[in-house]
Amino acid sequence: xxxxxxxxxxxxxxxxxxxxxxxxxxxxxxxxxxxxxxxxxxxxxxxxxxxxxxxxxxxxxxxxxxxxxxxxxxxxxxxxxxxxxxxxxxxxxxxxxxxxxxxxxxxxxxxxxxxxxxxxxxxxxxxxxxxxxxxxxxxxxxxxxxxxxxxxxxxxxxxxxxxxxxxxxxxxxxxxxxxxxxxxxxxxxxxxxxxxxxxxxxxxxxxxxxxxxxxxxxxxxxxxxxxxxxxxxxxxxxxxxxxxxxxxxxxxxxxxxxxxxxxxxxxxxxxxxxxxxxxxxxxxxxxxxxxxxxxxxxxxxxxxxxxxxxxxxxxxxxxxxxxxxxxxxxxxxxxxxxxxxxxxxxxxxxxxxxxxxxxxxxxxxxxxxxxxxxxxxxxxxxxxxxxxxxxxxxxxxxxxxxxxxxxxxxxxxxxxxxxxxxxxxxxxxxxxxxxxxxxxxxxxxxxxxxxxxxxxxxxxxxxxxxxxxxxxxxxxxx
Amino acid sequence: xxxxxxxxxxxxxxxxxxxxxxxxxxxxxxxxxxxxxxxxxxxxxxxxxxxxxxxxxxxxxxxxxxxxxxxxxxxxxxxxxxxxxxxxxxxxxxxxxxxxxxxxxxxxxxxxxxxxxxxxxxxxxxxxxxxxxxxxxxxxxxxxxxxxxxxxxxxxxxxxxxxxxxxxxxxxxxxxxxxxxxxxxxxxxxxxxxxxxxxxxxxxxxxxxxxxxxxxxxxxxxxxxxxxxxxxxxxxxxxxxxxxxxxxxxxxxxxxxxxxxxxxxxxxxxxxxxxxxxxxxxxxxxxxxxxxxxxxxxxxxxxxxxxxxxxxxxxxxxxxxx
Numbered sequence: 079x080x081x082x083x084x085x086x087x088x089x090x091x092x093x094x095x096x097x098x099x100x101x102x103x104x105x106x107x108x109x110x111x112x113x114x115x116x117x118x119x120x121x122x123x124x125x126x127x128x129x130x131x132x133x134x135x136x137x138x139x140x141x142x143x144x145x146x147x148x149x150x151x152x153x154x155x156x157x158x159x160x161x162x163x164x165x166x167x168x169x170x171x172x173x174x175x176x177x178x179x180x181x182x183x184x185x186x187x188x189x190x191x192x193x194x195x196x197x198x199x200x201x202x203x204x205x206x207x208x209x210x211x212x213x214x215x216x217x218x219x220x221x222x223x224x225x226x227x228x229x230x231x232x233x234x235x236x237x238x239x240x241x242x243x244x245x246x247x248x249x250x251x252x253x254x255x256x257x258x259x260x261x262x263x264x265x266x267x268x269x270x271x272x273x274x275x276x277x278x279x280x281x282x283x284x285x286x287x288x289x290x291x292x293x294x295x296x297x298x299x300x301x302x303x304x305x306x307x308x309x310x311x312x313x314x315x316x317x318x319x320x321x322x323x324x325x326x327x328x329x330x331x332x333x334x335x336x337x338x339x340x341x342x343x344x345x346x347x348x349x350x351x352x353x354x355x356x357x358x359x360x361x362x363x364x365x366x367x368x369x370x371x372x373x374x375x376x377x378x379x380x381x382x383x384x385x386x387x388x389x390x391x392x393x394x395x396x397x398x399x400x401x402x403x404x405x406x407x408x409x410x411x412x413x414x415x416x417x418x419x420x421x422x423x424x425x426x427x428x429x430x431x432x433x434x435x436x437x438x439x440x441x442x443x444x445x446x447x448x449x450x451x452x453x454x455x456x457x458x459x460x461x462x463x464x465x466x467x468x469x470x471x472x473x474x475x476x477x478x479x480x481x482x483x484x485x486x487x488x489x490x491x492x493x494x495x496x497x498x499x500x501x502x503x504x505x506x507x508x509x510x511x512x513x514x515x516x517x518x519x520x521x522x523x524x525x526x527x528x529x530x531x532x533x534x535x536x537x538x539x540x541x542x543x544x545x546x547x548x549x550x551x552x553x554x555x556x
Numbered sequence: 557x558x559x560x561x562x563x564x565x566x567x568x569x570x571x572x573x574x575x576x577x578x579x580x581x582x583x584x585x586x587x588x589x590x591x592x593x594x595x596x597x598x599x600x601x602x603x604x605x606x607x608x609x610x611x612x613x614x615x616x617x618x619x620x621x622x623x624x625x626x627x628x629x630x631x632x633x634x635x636x637x638x639x640x641x642x643x644x645x646x647x648x649x650x651x652x653x654x655x656x657x658x659x660x661x662x663x664x665x666x667x668x669x670x671x672x673x674x675x676x677x678x679x680x681x682x683x684x685x686x687x688x689x690x691x692x693x694x695x696x697x698x699x700x701x702x703x704x705x706x707x708x709x710x711x712x713x714x715x716x717x718x719x720x721x722x723x724x725x726x727x728x729x730x731x732x733x734x735x736x737x738x739x740x741x742x743x744x745x746x747x748x749x750x751x752x753x754x755x756x757x758x759x760x761x762x763x764x765x766x767x768x769x770x771x772x773x774x775x776x777x778x779x780x781x782x783x784x785x786x787x788x789x790x791x792x793x794x795x796x797x798x799x800x801x802x803x804x805x806x807x808x809x810x811x812x813x814x815x816x817x818x819x820x821x822x823x824x825x826x827x828x829x830x831x832x833x834x835x836x837x838x839x840x841x842x843x844x845x846x847x848x849x850x851x852x853x854x855x856x857x858x859x860x861x862x863x864x865x866x867x868x869x870x871x872x873x874x875x876x877x878x
Contacts (some may be wrong), residue, residue, distance in 0.1 A: 084698030098557060265557050274564075535571060542575075542705035 079122040081331045082284055082545070089119065094338055098265055105262050109232050112339070116241035120204070123245075127203040130168065135238045137164055138213035139231055145220050146227035158221040165210050165217075172202055177406030205245035207403060211370055212238050216252045218374055225252050233259050240341070242332040246325070248346040248366035255343070263340030272519065273337030275534075279518045280330030282537050286544045287504055288323035291316040294492045299467055302477045307486030310477060312493055317467045318460045319501060322351060325364070330516055349512045351459070352437050354451035356420040357430035359459060367403070371396045386426065393425055394418045409465045409474060416462040436513050500540075575704050582711035583682040590682065590722045592639040594621060599646050600847075602782070603633050603727070604653020605666075610732040611784040611831045612651075616840040617847065623727035624653060629666035630764035631691075632676050635683040636726050637768055641775045649852060650772060654765075654781035654812065656792035656799050657829070663758040668695035678707035679725055691760065732832045737787060737822040744789060755793045757802065769810055778852075780811045785818035785839055790828040813857055818842070819869040842868060 079085045093115045101107035121128045141161035148154035170178075176197045183195040216237070219225045228234040237256050243249075298305065298313020305313075329346035336343045350362035360368050376396045382389040394415075401414020424430040437452065438444040444452065461478075468474035511517045518537075522530040594601070600620040602612045608624035623636070633652065640647060657663065666672045673696060681703075684692070692700050714720065772779035781803075792799070803812060824835030831839060846864055854860050 084701070265560070267557075267560050270560050271563070531567060531570070534567070535574065538571060539575075539705050542702055543709060545702040 079119055081328065081335075082281060085122070089115075090335065090338075097339055103262070103264075105260075106232070108263065109236050109259060112236050112240060113232055116236070116239040116244060119241040120239065120244055123204045124201070130203050130206070131209060131239060134165065134168065134209060134213055135235050137161055138217055138238070139228070139234050142217055142220050142227035142234075143229070145217070154221065158217060161217045162214065165214055169206060169210050172200060172206055174402075174406045208247045208249055209238055209244060211249045211367075215249070215370060215374060219252055225256075228252070228256060230260075240336070242335040243343055246328050246332070247364075248329060248332065248344045249370050250344060250366070255341070258341050265340065269337050269340070273334040275518055276330045276334030276337065276516050278334075278534060278537055278541075279516055280327040280332075280334060281541050283323035283327030283330065283504075286500060286540050288320045288327060290497050290500065290544060291320040291323070294497070295320050295467070297492060299469075299473075299477065302473070302480050305480070305492075306488045306490065307481045307483045308488050308490040309492050310481045311486065312490045314460050314464050314467075314477075314481075316493065318351075318456075318463050319504075321463060321466070322347075323504075333516075345515065349508055349517075351456055352452055352509065352512055353455050354433045354437055354448055355424055355429070355455055356417065356458065357424045358433040359455055360417070360421065361434075367400065371400055375399060389425055390422065393421060397421070404466070408471050409468050412471055412474070413462050413466040416465065420458050420462070439513065575708055578712060579681075579704055579708045582708065582715050585715050586682040586711055586720065589720045590639065591720045592636070592643045592722050592726075594640070594644045594647060594723070596646060598644075600649040600651065601640065601647065602651040602653070603636065604628065604651075604655075604782075604784075605658065606730075607655055607784045607786075607829055608651075608653040608782075609727065609730045610826060611836055611839055612729060612843070613731075613833070613836040613840040614729050616837065617844045620651075620847075621723070622729040623723055624729075625727035626730075627666055627672055628676075628727070629663055629672070630658070630761050630768060631667040631688065632680055632726075634764045634768050634771070635680050635685075635688065638771060639683055639722070641771070641777055647777055649778045649780060651780050651782045651813075652765075652768065653784060654803070654807070655783045655786070655816075656794040656796075658761065659757055659794045659799065659802055661756040661758050662793075664760045667760055667764075668692055668699065670696075670699060673699050674703065674706070677703045678710040679722075681707040682711065729836075732826045732830060732836070734826045735823055735832055736827045737825045741789065741822065750795075752793065755798070757794075762802075762806070765807070769807070778811070780813055780852075781807065782813045783816045785815050785820060785831060785835070787820075787822070787825045787828040788817075811857065813861060815839070815843075815861065815865070818865055819872055821872075 079089060093111070096111055097108055101111055117128060117131075120131060138161055141157045144157040145154045148157060179195040179197060183193050186193050216225075216228075216234075220227050228237070233256065236259050237250070237252060240250075240255070240259075295313050295317035298310055298316070302310060302313075326347035333343050333345070344366045346364060346366050348362040348365065350359050353359035353362055376392050379392045379395060380388050381392060397414040397418035398411060399414070401410040401412070401417075404410040404413070421430065424432075437448055464477055465471070465474045468477055507521070508517045511519065511521060514520050522533050525533075598619055598621045600617075602608050602614070602620060602622045602624055604624040605628050606624075606626040608622065609626055612620070612622040612624070614620050614622040623640075637650060640650075668691070673692070677692070677700065689700075769779060794802075818839055820831065820835045820838060824831060824838060826832040826835075842864070846861065849860075851857055851860060
């Protein structure tokens with residue numbers, strides 16, 4: 079069930095009404111309802127995946143309890159590793175097995191031997207990377223005595239499978255979400271309205287910007303052999319906006335939906351394309367994943383405590399793992415590697431925490447230096463996205479070599495003027511509201527109601543106008 | 557909570573009234589002003605999908621207008637024909653494409669399929685009746701809902717620009733330049749493909765053909781089903797036996813003119829199912845000749861066509877031989 083589908087438009091109000099009216103604000107009933115709704119939501123993709131989700135939930139729930147009850151460190155360690163290995167095992171089998179086995183076979187062939195790798199035909203369960211990371215953060219936190227194991231199975235299951243975040247995050251932490259699930263929720267009018275605004279903006283980003291950009295980005299990547307360098311540059315730019323609006327649009331809908339149920343999820347994006355350096359970009363892009371890797375990989379590896387070499391090594395590790403997390407393809411690994419290289423100068427010269435504030439805070443325009451930094455950072459990310467989007471490293475290299483030709487200086491022929499106008503309006507709104515949680519969080523709040531509603535209606539009309547074929551969100555595949 | 561529900565309900569109501577209201581007003585205006593008016597010298601039209609769209613060069617056929625359009629199902633043809641008959645007392649003959657692929661179940665999706673409906677619904681929405689709406693809503697409720705804004709924009713644009721020429725919007729001859737037959741022949745295997753025995757029929761599409769037949773009968777307009785030329789290598793899921801079976805059992809009361817085997821060279825086809833401009837030129841001139849010889853008044857039309865096609869083939873062969 080896609081967020082941008084009619085099914086979800088029916089599903090959401092039904093769950094909302096049952097949640098606030100039928101359960102009569104009984105916390106236990108509300109959580110049971112959320113769990114049933116979440117399982118229904120997940121099963122609507124493929125009911126067979128539900129067994130995997132339930133198994134993963136049971137595994138982490140029981141190992142969590144066992145760790146809490148363990149009388150000695152060794153026992154605790156045993157349950158911890160059991161959970162980690164089974165979780166990663168599932169992820170490995172479903173997501174990475176074929177990649178490893180075929181890469182191994184190719185490597186063997188390079189030294190003159192021939193093997194017939196045994197690959198498996200299996201569909202990647204939707205959201206497996208996300209709920210596996212939910213579960214892992216939970217067991218790691220218990221192991222490190224940061225939290226106590228949750229005894230209430232329903233509450234824990236809602237934490238893992240709460241439908242707004244189930245298939246593409248944000249990747250939540252037990253310390254943040256579980257207390258909210260266990261606390262009585264009171265309906266808050268302003269939060270609910272805020273949630274609806276965020277859903278509206280998420281849908282706008284997904285349907286009006288991402289889906290429209292995707293047509294031309296796909297065209298450019300499919301015709302990279304035969305089209306001009308200028309078209310390829312535009313294609314890469316369209317993909318840059320597509321991936322941002324697709325994923326952050328999803329996150330906006332997820333956060334907005336959760337807010338309707340009185341639950342606050344972690345913020346996942348903070349206007350990353352206005353970043354002044356790559357370190358800032360990574361503090362603003364897919365925040366829940368970056369912080370996950372920081373807390374559960376970078377810091378346990380020693381973080382920045384062991385001197386420069388350790389810092390550089392650990393940075394490379396988290397970016398490579400982050401790239402690999404996105405998919406079993408060398409393209410993602412190269413993408414991760416590129417980002418590690420981009421961030422390296424700021425790690426070495428210790429400038430990675432220079433830009434912690436919001437760019438041009440309180441001003442309409444950035445300074446020239448800020449503008450140039452934003453353009454440079456943006457260009458670097460556009461270049462890295464080429465690898466992320468390409469089917470193979472070879473395709474990415476062909477794409478780049480297609481750009482570096484004299485045809486780069488010809489007039490591009492892809493993308494209708496309307497799309498450029500929409501992108502301009504979108505960027506202006508995002509820039510104006512970059513100090514808020516999302517772009518239309520405060521837009522028009524001080525206007526007369528008629529104008530404010532008029533603005534919402536315009537956004538809604540644009541969504542309906544461009545809502546043609548329902549396209550899946552890119553991050554579902556991860 | 558009460559405030560939240562009332563605000564949401566109010567916003568939803570206002571949005572519905574706004575979209576619905578503008579849609580209704582523009583639809584009424586368009587229905588009233590849309591022009592399907594044929595020129596005085598036109599008494600024949602050809603309607604259908606891409607086969608006819610590219611096959612009938614109407615500049616070469618006296619008194620005929622080609623208003624076929626790629627991917628058009630009988631559903632949309634029905635509403636087009638309804639308006640044409642209403643506005644044109646001089647319209648005597650409607651040639652309607654009836655070829656194998658229009659019988660395939662897949663053609664039903666040309667009524668409500670995602671891509672087709674997105675293109676056609678905004679144009680045809682003012683003309684679709686309750687029964688048509690019921691079918692569309694039943695098959696793609698979400699699609700119809702989404703398309704309200706698209707049709708609002710399209711209709712409002714037409715009203716503002718006073719562009720009511722619906723003949724242009726709903727079809728026309730397409731001068732097809734492509735010539736892919738050689739590459740298709742090279743790619744096709746020598747083994748003859750057999751149509752699966754259990755191919756299902758496009759029930760909804762054919763129901764609308766029934767409605768077109770009934771409409772033309774009521775309005776005393778001669779409806780002629782016509783099959784445009786196809787390459788001999790064309791593969792149809794509905795094979796000749798099944799095609800004949802459907803035609804004779806269900807549509808025998810309607811005149812059927814078959815030009816499927818009209819002889820053309822490979823380079824006169826755009827692909828196995830479509831004539832390119834060269835093929836269209838030859839075929840249209842040939843048809844015009846037949847029409848001028850009084851084909852439509854002849855009681856044995858197919859016989860006349862077959863013998864003319866044989867003569868044509870002999871002429872072509874002898875010219876190739878020379």
